[in-house]
Amino acid sequence: xxxxxxxxxxxxxxxxxxxxxxxxxxxxxxxxxxxxxxxxxxxxxxxxxxxxxxxxxxxxxxxxxxxxxxxxxxxxxxxxxxxxxxxxxxxxxxxxxxxxxxxxxxxxxxxxxxxxxxxxxxxxxxxxxxxxxxxxxxxxxxxxxxxxxxxxxxxxxxxxxxxxxxxxxxxxxxxxxxxxxxxxxxxxxxxxxxxxxxxxxxxxxxxxxxxxxxxxxxxxxxxxxxxxxxxxxxxxxxxxxxxxxxxxxxxxxxxxxxxxxxxxxxxxxxxxxxxxxxxxxxxxxxxxxxxxxxxxxxxxxxxxxxxxxxxxxxxxxxxxxxxxxxxxxxxxxxxxxxxxxxxxxxxxxxxxxxxxxxxxxxxxxxxxxxxx
Ligand SMILES: Cc1cc2nc3c(=O)[nH]c(=O)nc-3n(C[C@H](O)[C@H](O)[C@H](O)COP(=O)(O)OP(=O)(O)OC[C@H]3O[C@@H](n4cnc5c(N)ncnc54)[C@H](O)[C@@H]3O)c2cc1C
Numbered sequence: 001x002x003x004x005x006x007x008x009x010x011x012x013x014x015x016x017x018x019x020x021x022x023x024x025x026x027x028x029x030x031x032x033x034x035x036x037x038x039x040x041x042x043x044x045x046x047x048x049x050x051x052x053x054x055x056x057x058x059x060x061x062x063x064x065x066x067x068x069x070x071x072x073x074x075x076x077x078x079x080x081x082x083x084x085x086x087x088x089x090x091x092x093x094x095x096x097x098x099x100x101x102x103x104x105x106x107x108x109x110x111x112x113x114x115x116x117x118x119x120x121x122x123x124x125x126x127x128x129x130x131x132x133x134x135x136x137x138x139x140x141x142x143x144x145x146x147x148x149x150x151x152x153x154x155x156x157x158x159x160x161x162x163x164x165x166x167x168x169x170x171x172x173x174x175x176x177x178x179x180x181x182x183x184x185x186x187x188x189x190x191x192x193x194x195x196x197x198x199x200x201x202x203x204x205x206x207x208x209x210x211x212x213x214x215x216x217x218x219x220x221x222x223x224x225x226x227x228x229x230x231x232x233x234x235x236x237x238x239x240x241x242x243x244x245x246x247x248x249x250x251x252x253x254x255x256x257x258x259x260x261x262x263x264x265x266x267x268x269x270x271x272x273x274x275x276x277x278x279x280x281x282x283x284x285x286x287x288x289x290x291x292x293x294x295x296x297x298x299x300x301x302x303x304x305x306x307x308x309x310x311x312x313x314x315x316x317x318x319x320x321x322x323x324x325x326x327x328x329x330x331x332x333x334x335x336x337x338x339x340x341x342x343x344x345x346x347x348x349x350x351x352x353x354x355x356x357x358x359x360x361x362x363x364x365x366x367x368x369x370x371x372x
Pocket of ligand 1: 089126130131157159209350353354355357360
C-alpha cells in the first residue's frame with residue numbers, strides 16, 4: 001500500500017482491478033456459500049488503501065473524488081457484491097458523516113484508524129419496526145451526568161458485528177419526530193451494546209447483517225456526532241451520498257451479469273439471445289451514465305440528490321433485469337445452486353431495497369420534480 005503522503009499519486013482504479021481479479025473473484029463463490037467475509041479479504045481491503053478513499057489526507061485518507069469511489073465500488077462488485085457493499089457502507093455512511101460532522105477530537109481519534117483499514121465502520125438507522133420512515137425511529141437516548149444512555153434495537157445493520165465504530169441514530173423523544181433524533185459515533189465495546197441475531201439473507205451473503213441491542217448502552221458525551229437534534233438531517237445527507245455508492249455496486253453486478261450473458265450467447269448464439277444481450281447492453285450503458293453523472297455533480301459541489309436517487313433507482317433495477325435475462329440465456333444450468341448466474345440474480349435483488357427502496361427514490365424524485 002502507498003504511504004499516506006503519496007496517496008494522491010495512486011491509481012485507485014488499477015488497485016481495485018487487481019484486488020477484484022486476484023483476490024476477491026477467486027473467493028466470491030465461497031463468500032456467498034459460507035456467508036462469511038474471509039479475514040484475508042478484510043485484510044486485503046485494508047492493505048489496498050481503498051478503505052481510506054473518502055477520508056481527508058490530513059487524517060491519512062486518499063481524499064478521492066466520488067467518481068473514483070464509484071468506479072472502485074463498481075469494479076469490486078463485478079467480483080463480489082458483498083465485498084463492495086461492505087466497502088460502500090464504510091466509505092459513505094460511516095466515514096462520510098464522521099468527516100462532515102465530527103469534532104476535531106473525533107477526527108483525530110477515529111479517522112486515521114478508519115482510513116488505514118484497522119477499523120471498519122457501520123451505520124445503524126433501521127429498526128425492527130422502522131425502515132423507510134426513519135423519522136419514526138424508537139431507539140431512545142437520555143442524558144446523564146457523564147453522557148448518554150441508549151435503549152432499543154437496530155436491525156439490518158451491515159458489518160455491525162465486525163465494526164469498530166457505528167454511526168447510530170436515536171431519539172430523545174419519539175413525539176418530537178425527526179427533530180428529536182441525534183447521531184452518535186458509538187465505539188465497539190460500549191457497555192450495554194451487544195449483537196443480537198445475525199440475519200441469513202438471499203443475496204450479498206458474506207456481508208454480515210445483524211441486529212444490535214442497546215440495553216442502557218453507556219455512550220460518552222464525546223460520542224455525539226453533530227449537534228443534538230440534527231441526527232435525521234445527518235442520516236438523510238449520508239444516505240444521499242451513499243446511494244451513489246450503492247448504485248455503483250448494483251452497476252458492478254449488472255456488468256458481471258452482462259459479461260456472463262454475452263459469453264453464454266457467444267457460445268451458443270440465437271436471435272433471441274442477441275436481442276436479450278442488446279437490451280441488457282442498453283440498460284447497462286444507461287445505468288453507467290447515471291451513476292457517472294451523479295458522482296460528477298457531487299464532485300462539482302452541485303445539487304446531486306435527484307441524480308443520486310435516479311442512479312440508485314435505475315441501476316438497481318437494471319441489475320435485476322440483466323441478471324434475470326442472464327439466467328434465461330444461461331438456460332437450465334444457470335438454475336443450479338452455486339452457479340454464477342444464480343448468485344448474481346440473488347445479489348442484484350438486494351439493491352432495489354437497501355439504502356432507500358425504489359418506491360422511496362420515486363417519492364424523493366416525485367416530491368422534488370412535482371412538489372408536495
Ligand atoms: C442487505 C441489507 C443491508 C442493510 N444494511 C443496512 C445498514 O447498514 N444500516 C441501516 O440502517 N439499514 C440497513 N438496511 C435496511 C434498509 O435500508 C431498509 O431495508 C430499507 O430502508 C427499507 O426499509 P424496510 O425494509 O423496513 O421496508 P419498509 O419501509 O417497511 O417498506 C416496505 C415496502 O413498502 C414500500 N414503502 C414504504 N414506504 C412507502 C411510501 N411512503 N410510499 C410507497 N411505498 C412505500 C417500500 O418501498 C417497500 O417496498 C439493510 C437492508 C438490507 C436488506
